[in-house]
Amino acid sequence: MKVEEQLTPAEMRVQAERWFERQCAISAKALGESWPGHRDWVESYLREEIRQRLIARGWRPKK
Numbered sequence: 001m002k003v004e005e006q007l008t009p010a011e012m013r014v015q016a017e018r019w020f021e022r023q024c025a026i027s028a029k030a031l032g033e034s035w036p037g038h039r040d041w042v043e044s045y046l047r048e049e050i051r052q053r054l055i056a057r058g059w060r061p062k063k
Contacts, residue, residue, distance in 0.1 A: 012054070012057075016050045016053075016054070019050070020046055020047070020050060023046050024042070024043065024046065027042045027046075
């Protein structure tokens, strides 16, 4: 596997999507029956976490 700094944008996107799905699954399991009531907030939080991690690696979001 490549070092993260050497990933292409497509590879980085795949990794981010996999991470997002894993975190959603973990959160759903932890919250159990409460998951539907928290899902929107958790997903929003995780998307922002991905955004911040990408920015830390030099990615610049579109305005």
